[in-house]
Amino acid sequence: MNRTDVAIAGAGIIGLTTAFELAAAGCKVTVCDQSEAMSEASRAAAGMLAGADPENPAELRELSRLSLAHYPEFLDRVETLSQKKIPIRTTSTMQGIHHLPPDANPLTEPEIEKLAPRANVSGWRFVSLEEKSIDAWDLAEALPTASRAAGIRLRERTPVLSVRSEGAGAEIVTAAGTFSAGIFLNATGAWAPALEPSMPVSPRKGHMLTAELPGELQMQCVLRTPNVYIVPRGANRYTVGSTVEDAGFDRTVDPIRIQELFSRAVDLWPPLRDASIAETWIGFRPGSGDGLPIIDQTSDHCWIATGHFKNGILLGPGTARVLSQWMLGQRPELDLSPFRAGRFALLPASS
Numbered sequence: 001m002n003r004t005d006v007a008i009a010g011a012g013i014i015g016l017t018t019a020f021e022l023a024a025a026g027c028k029v030t031v032c033d034q035s036e037a038m039s040e041a042s043r044a045a046a047g048m049l050a051g052a053d054p055e056n057p058a059e060l061r062e063l064s065r066l067s068l069a070h071y072p073e074f075l076d077r078v079e080t081l082s083q084k085k086i087p088i089r090t091t092s093t094m095q096g097i098h099h100l101p102p103d104a105n106p107l108t109e110p111e112i113e114k115l116a117p118r119a120n121v122s123g124w125r126f127v128s129l130e131e132k133s134i135d136a137w138d139l140a141e142a143l144p145t146a147s148r149a150a151g152i153r154l155r156e157r158t159p160v161l162s163v164r165s166e167g168a169g170a171e172i173v174t175a176a177g178t179f180s181a182g183i184f185l186n187a188t189g190a191w192a193p194a195l196e197p198s199m200p201v202s203p204r205k206g207h208m209l210t211a212e213l214p215g216e217l218q219m220q221c222v223l224r225t226p227n228v229y230i231v232p233r234g235a236n237r238y239t240v241g242s243t244v245e246d247a248g249f250d251r252t253v254d255p256i257r258i259q260e261l262f263s264r265a266v267d268l269w270p271p272l273r274d275a276s277i278a279e280t281w282i283g284f285r286p287g288s289g290d291g292l293p294i295i296d297q298t299s300d301h302c303w304i305a306t307g308h309f310k311n312g313i314l315l316g317p318g319t320a321r322v323l324s325q326w327m328l329g330q331r332p333e334l335d336l337s338p339f340r341a342g343r344f345a346l347l348p349a350s351s
């Protein structure tokens with residue numbers, strides 16, 4: 001039977017960034033994906049590195065900070081290995097808030113007009129956040145190529161069917177045969193319970209669209225409220241997101257949802273009224289019972305990393321760093337107790 005040091009199920013951002021770290025530490029890594037690498041949630045994302053979003057749970061602060069600190073180095077490595085560019089698309093976010101915290105510094109109307117000309121500010125106070133965004137499609141193009149160049153064995157269209165702990169490691173059963181590994185990671189996103197049925201993770205569907213506005217780019221920053229966001233993606237294109245739905249793995253792109261989303265965006269930024277909708281798509285965020293990631297060891301040789309919900313692109317490099325430290329027997333540099341799966345046993349049965 002073939003043997004590798006590390007086997008990973010799932011070639012989304014969580015599986016591939018972790019594979020990257022482990023390969024850099026000298027491990028022989030095989031990543032299996034039931035479909036194509038970076039073709040699910042990690043491709044569907046808007047690409048905001050929204051560590052400063054006031055809607056984020058406080059428990060994400062340290063992991064976000066760690067991830068953002070490693071982002072420049074991560075992008076550099078991916079670009080060098082893949083020879084593909086992943087430009088930073090925006091460097092600030094104009095965030096609408098209903099109730100400003102006492103220490104907040106709201107933007108004045110002239111400041112708003114400069115950042116997002118003709119934005120509809122009614123009902124909102126806006127603050128400016130130092131926050132970057134990338135285009136998830138750029139990352140989806142580059143990361144699989146970079147992974148292969150880093151020596152990672154990427155087996156696409158190879159579903160992992162089951163995993164058994166055996167004496168010195170794990171036995172991985174795939175649709176294309178069985179192999180063994182010293183350690184195993186379940187990074188299958190919204191599909192994680194298929195391999196680990198006790199995990200409270202489910203798909204949270206999101207509709208997205210790209211709108212094309214004739215003429216020059218008119219807004220340079222991300223414009224975001226808790227209801228909708230508009231992310232400039234270069235040229236005259238804007239990505240608009242998103243819905244959060246409990247619809248199982250239904251892949252339908254619903255024109256009514258798209259139209260509602262577009263109307264919300266036009267309401268926030270009226271110049272979009274003249275835009276045409278160029279692309280529409282959906283994705284399945286991996287959502288856990290409490291909206292936080294699950295990063296844990298599930299048996300002697302097996303780990304899981306899923307549930308990154310709305311922030312997996314942001315949290316990928318940080319998750320990979322602490323997880324690879326743990327999988328290699330080192331002490332993770334962050335306290336991971338907020339993300340341990342055991343926390344769900346402490347919740348009341350109805351939650």
Ligand SMILES: Cc1cc2nc3c(=O)[nH]c(=O)nc-3n(C[C@H](O)[C@H](O)[C@H](O)COP(=O)(O)OP(=O)(O)OC[C@H]3O[C@@H](n4cnc5c(N)ncnc54)[C@H](O)[C@@H]3O)c2cc1C
Pocket residue numbers: 009010011012013014015032033034035036037038039040041042043044045046047048049050158159160161187188189190191192194195205206207208241242282283284285286305306307308309310311312313314315
């Ligand atoms: C509409 C939308 C907008 C978003 N916007 C943002 C954003 O702006 N910023 C941000 O930080 N995050 C955003 N996110 C969240 C982010 O995309 C996710 O948190 C992240 O992509 C999750 O990564 P993942 O690797 O866990 O899952 P995925 O990318 O879904 O990868 C899981 C992989 O596992 C594979 N798989 C499943 N089962 C098996 C199996 N049995 N064997 C082998 N392979 C298997 C799948 O094919 C898939 O490729 C958004 C998500 C959506 C849907």
